[in-house]
Amino acid sequence: MQERTVDVAIIGSGTAGLSAMAQARKAGKSFVLINGGEPGTTCARVGCMPSKAMIQVAEDYHRRTHLGKYGIDGHEAMTLDITEAMEHVQDLRDTFVDRVLTNSTDDMPEDLFIQDYARFLEPTLLAVGSGEDERRIRAGAVVIATGSTPLVPAAWRSFGDKILTTDTLFELEDLPASVAVVGLGTIGLELGQSLHRLGVKVTGFDQQARIAGLRDPVVSDAAIALMQKEFPLHLGVAADIEADGDGLRVRAGEHAVSVERVLCSIGRVPNIGHLALESLGVPLDARGLPPFDANTMQVADLPVFIAGDVTGQRQILHEAGDEGKIAGFNAARGERRAFRRKTPLHINFCDPNICAVGERFDALDPATTAVGEIKFAPVGRALIMGKNRGVLRVYADKADGRLRGMEMIGPKGEHLAHLVCWCIQQGLTVGELLRLPFYHPVIEEALQAALYDAYAKVDAKNEGLTELAPLP
Template identity: 75%
Template sequence: MQERSVDVAIIGAGTAGLNAMSQARKAGKSFVLINGGEPGTTCARVGCMPSKAMIQVAEDYHRRTHLGRYGIDGHEGLSLDVPEALEHVQEMRDTFVDRVLGSSTDDMPEELFLQDYARFIEPTLIEVGEQRIRAAAVVIAAGSRPLVPEPWQAFGERLLTTDTLFELEDLPSSIAVIGLGTIGLELGQSLHRLGVAVEGFDQLETIAGIRDPEVNRAAIELMGKEFALHLGQAATIEEDGDGLRVQAGEHQARVDAVLCSIGRVPNLDGLGLEQLGVPLDARGLPAFDRHSMQVGELPVFIAGDVTAERPVLHEAGDEGRIAGFNAVQAASGAEPLRFQRRTPLFINFSDPNICAVGARFDALDPETTAIGEIKMAPVGRALIMGRNRGVIRVYAAKRTGRVLGAELIAPRGENLAHLLSWSIQQGMTVEQMLRMPFYHPVIEEALQGALNDLNRKLEVERDGPLTELALLGDGDSGASR
């Protein structure tokens, strides 16, 4: 069997793998990129981009239900051509995939881009098809795939995942969404708004990964007004003629199809990670340092969705760059470096957006943490938009005033979450955030209201300049104007 040597071998050509490759290329190191399965990132092919294209179509069509209040006639006559809408989603998906491939692997020579599956023989020896690659360092960025329990696989095309949903030419009349995390909730709401009869199931009492009980309560109330939510009990599926019957506790629903969104599993099958000689956890993953992405003391680094830690694109990109940089370090005989990670940021593109930033509610110390809150009902801009629904909750350290995190369900929450994440990343206090300008009328005034509420609950010694406007109190923040 042919064997050749490179400085860095990268397993996986998704977001993490491509970012690792850029580090090797920038350093002038020899490398090989290995990819089993379809090329193109999870985000572009089956994740962020096709789902957001579907969400946009659903939101635009759903908007017709509100037009009557503005005196716009004829809105009831609007109709949706579902096959045409799905074709649009697929065209958008293909555009994003083509962009990724066109800027990465399309023009790579065969000796650099191997389209086959990899298997470890030794920590730095990999078998790929009919050849072996001896690398000074290796990056594992093999990605993940939807989790489907083995018994459910027998339901064939009636059991959908994100890998198959965006390939449909038409939508089923009814569907059960099992798993109401980010993916299930986003797609469940979109399918409902596209005219599908939807019922949602989750064995947890929470949705969208929410940990703050007040935000969860608001989210369940709002989402439950669009489609039925059945929480707290595991769902089972069985055949029912040409359809499927889903049951959770006492509730049963007969549907044409099921969208399985109960999670994703790392693509570890066949990789031979046992050959690394390090302990593997129950999922088959080796322990690694999340600041260097190094596996044990080996010249092996792991990155992206395969780590099952933060399965979002910007985190996969960061991990790929860290892993790639340190693979270059290892190939050069240098020690790996540890990097500070960004403030955690999670956004669910449901309507309203559901977001989590920084420290999560269940990790807070109630004795040392203050919580500020504002409900969206009186917020002027949200009221004008007809979207004054939800709640914002912001957390800070009582004694220092430093902002720790937030959870929220709010219109344009994606923008508020970014402001919060940037502020937390900079180590800002509540008072420092309140010193920033807030225009009127904007959704950001709701954040100002939550910060004012939080500021009143702090135990900080006020020794700032007396000329600071924030010290005059909140007055009328404009939230209800």
């Protein structure tokens, strides 16, 4: 069988794979992009973008419940056509997917973009396709960027389309009357709240005692209290599912509910079933993944690199893009250069936003950490918006005052999280941040108040006025 030779072979045409391809092009290397699943990124097809479209519809419709106190008449007469709403979500989803494909693979010649599954025969030898259509590709280096797929326990698969995931939810033309959301991480909480606000009877389950991946007990308690005001949450016990007439019955401990459908959002698993990774000749972990370096993305000591959601580590678009760039850079140049990763940033787009930045609360030493806190109830801008709910907590080093992390649930958290993330990455101290301007009235004043609270607990103090640096 004839072999084709390229400098770089990239398996997967999602965010990480496309970023790796851009690096190969930039280096002037020959490459081939191989994709065995649906083209287009997970974000555009079934992730970030359709979920945010649904969240926006749900938030806009939910806003009617608050309009009466502002003297706006007729708000109770607002109606929602679910079919039209889902068509809107799907239209936006298709627009985002088309943009990705138009700017990436649509116009690529067949010798550069192969729509088929690849498997390893050797670390640098791939078989693409099967049977008479099988072809082989010998590469100087290989990038694995095959993404991930929703995890559905084997015992639940027999329930067929009664089990929803993000792969199927956004395909619905209508919504069920009732849904149990099993798994209240970012995906489950965002979509659970949206479905509730669109008129679906929602019940949430999670075997963890906290939601949204929160680590700070104060923020976690506030988040649970706020979310429970919208739909019931049953936490700390694993859920079981059984058939119940035309629907399903979900039970967790003493709590049980009968629903039409279950949204399974308990995690994602790497897409590696077709890859034959055992052919790499290195040990595989319990998930079937090889060892790799998170700063070079190199697999063991092989000319093989791995990037994006398939790693199971930082399953977020900008992280997948960075990993693809690192993997593509090293694969195209024959290098093993290590790159510094960005400050961790997590944003849950439920209402209010739940965010975590930098080092997490449970990883910090209480003896060397100063915690600054502000509740949103008295924050002027939040009060005017009618969104003065939640709490923000910042973490700083007691000795030098450097900001190290934050967790929060509150309004406009997506913006506050970015500000804090940038400051942490720049190595700024609490005192330095307090010398930056804060306008009035803005949500950022909540961050300012939390910083003042932390500043009182750190040893590093500003000379002269806290807020103003003296002239030389």
